[in-house]
Amino acid sequence: MSGSSTDRGAGRRDGRGRSGGSRPASEERISPARLVAFEVLEAVRDDEAYANLLLPSRIRRAGLDRADAAFATELTYGTLRMQGYYDEVVAIAAGRPTSAIDRAVLDVLRLGTHQLLATRVPTHAAVYEQVALARRVAPKAAGFANAVLRTISRSSAEAWRELVAEGAKGEDDRLARLESHPRWIVRALRTALAHEGRGDELTRLLEADNASPRVNLAVLPGLGVEVSGIPGLESDRYSPIGAVADDPIGAAEASSGRIRVQDEGSQLAALALTRAAPVRAGERWLDLCAGPGGKTAVLAAEARTSGAVLTANEMVPARAELVRKALAGVPTSVDVHVGDGRELHLDALGAPDGFDRILLDAPCTGLGALRRRPEARWRKSPSDVADLTRLQGELFDAAVRALAPGGILAYVTCSPHTAETHGSLAAALERWEGLVDQLDTHAVVQGLSRHPLDLAGDAETVQLWPHRHGTDAMFIALVRRIEADATDAPDAAR
Numbered sequence: 001m002s003g004s005s006t007d008r009g010a011g012r013r014d015g016r017g018r019s020g021g022s023r024p025a026s027e028e029r030i031s032p033a034r035l036v037a038f039e040v041l042e043a044v045r046d047d048e049a050y051a052n053l054l055l056p057s058r059i060r061r062a063g064l065d066r067a068d069a070a071f072a073t074e075l076t077y078g079t080l081r082m083q084g085y086y087d088e089v090v091a092i093a094a095g096r097p098t099s100a101i102d103r104a105v106l107d108v109l110r111l112g113t114h115q116l117l118a119t120r121v122p123t124h125a126a127v128y129e130q131v132a133l134a135r136r137v138a139p140k141a142a143g144f145a146n147a148v149l150r151t152i153s154r155s156s157a158e159a160w161r162e163l164v165a166e167g168a169k170g171e172d173d174r175l176a177r178l179e180s181h182p183r184w185i186v187r188a189l190r191t192a193l194a195h196e197g198r199g200d201e202l203t204r205l206l207e208a209d210n211a212s213p214r215v216n217l218a219v220l221p222g223l224g225v226e227v228s229g230i231p232g233l234e235s236d237r238y239s240p241i242g243a244v245a246d247d248p249i250g251a252a253e254a255s256s257g258r259i260r261v262q263d264e265g266s267q268l269a270a271l272a273l274t275r276a277a278p279v280r281a282g283e284r285w286l287d288l289c290a291g292p293g294g295k296t297a298v299l300a301a302e303a304r305t306s307g308a309v310l311t312a313n314e315m316v317p318a319r320a321e322l323v324r325k326a327l328a329g330v331p332t333s334v335d336v337h338v339g340d341g342r343e344l345h346l347d348a349l350g351a352p353d354g355f356d357r358i359l360l361d362a363p364c365t366g367l368g369a370l371r372r373r374p375e376a377r378w379r380k381s382p383s384d385v386a387d388l389t390r391l392q393g394e395l396f397d398a399a400v401r402a403l404a405p406g407g408i409l410a411y412v413t414c415s416p417h418t419a420e421t422h423g424s425l426a427a428a429l430e431r432w433e434g435l436v437d438q439l440d441t442h443a444v445v446q447g448l449s450r451h452p453l454d455l456a457g458d459a460e461t462v463q464l465w466p467h468r469h470g471t472d473a474m475f476i477a478l479v480r481r482i483e484a485d486a487t488d489a490p491d492a493a494r
């Protein structure tokens, strides 16, 4: 086996290395799409890069045409999502654990396995090109890569699934292997579905996490753009401001910021707050954790049409800058503050009497958006959950303190993990007992949805799901501050 990624020198990357009398690696043609996919996997592995952010720039830099860009995207996303499953396949075919395989070579094998088992790429092309890539990144490993990929190519995708399932220890382990999720995430998703009596949907959810989401658009309301007025745009299923298009990116780019790419669940979460009750002119609204500003843009458009005044807050300066950019298409003034949402100064925010509506789109594990961030599932760990639930509780308390009497808080996560959803909420409600009550969030969200949503669980909270609604797994809970003095709150809440 070749050395680690650090001892793969530039010379060998440049193709000066040779393998057993073959042509110099630099002369072997590797398709640019495969090279782009490999480079992104490498950056994800070594530099903690985010594939969804890096891939577009690498595609541009390589000058890929539309078809090659689509192929590079499929290779990158498919390989990262199914990495856990492909590692099981590679380990069986190689007769050794993947921890014993050079990491660059392992990425080459994962890419090859994806082509062999999940695409229509001809076997000879997949093996030939991945072996050429192996020769380029780790010349001594070319023979090994060839042997492993040929072994994989000799059995069908179905036969490999049976082989991988054979080694499973129990049902969660079987699903984790076959559906390529860490076991702790399988358990967390099982618990979340069981909480609403839908445990039997687990396999469908895991499969949905492995599928490419379609691109949804939000047509910001009140800005003179109507779905019906734009050729190629059609209304989405649930969100009253949602649309789908043949060329969604083109539609968004041509709209001067008035049409934005946004998951339908995120649209529903923002609208749940703005439409939970009639708006009185002059209401003060706060988006407490606003970056990068997708929901802020919806809130701003809604505030503009209803006469409310929106303030946004974000702790990370670079993300606050993204919020300002997200607001470019909405001709209204929104103050974007940079600060810790746990330490709000109402006077400085221009709302000494508190806010009438607050969106707390809380920092969370993001387990509800695994389809969009293909590497995310491999980066999270159960220990993240404890830190995040503490932060969620502190932000929740700050938000309630900042609410005017009768004001409404939307507590939102893009995670269905019950510790971050029902757990954080229940703990906060206990701290604020007698000072806040819950609204019928089902009724609010059903009331604004274009078509009835199949919602389960208690009426006070809404949990959306990729497999059931085609949205990210957004959790939404609407809470109202009772018209009483918050200084009555217990110490923990103040």
Ligand SMILES: C[S@@+](CC[C@H](N)C(=O)[O-])C[C@H]1O[C@@H](n2cnc3c(N)ncnc32)[C@H](O)[C@@H]1O
Binding pocket: 266, 288, 289, 290, 291, 292, 293, 294, 295, 296, 313, 314, 315, 316, 319, 339, 340, 341, 342, 361, 362, 363, 364
């Ligand atoms: C889930 S994201 C919000 C997404 C946003 N609402 C949107 O739709 O684009 C959570 C945000 O909270 C920010 N954040 C984390 N801790 C914070 C804190 N203590 N105070 C304010 N913002 C915080 C993060 O930087 C991140 O941008």
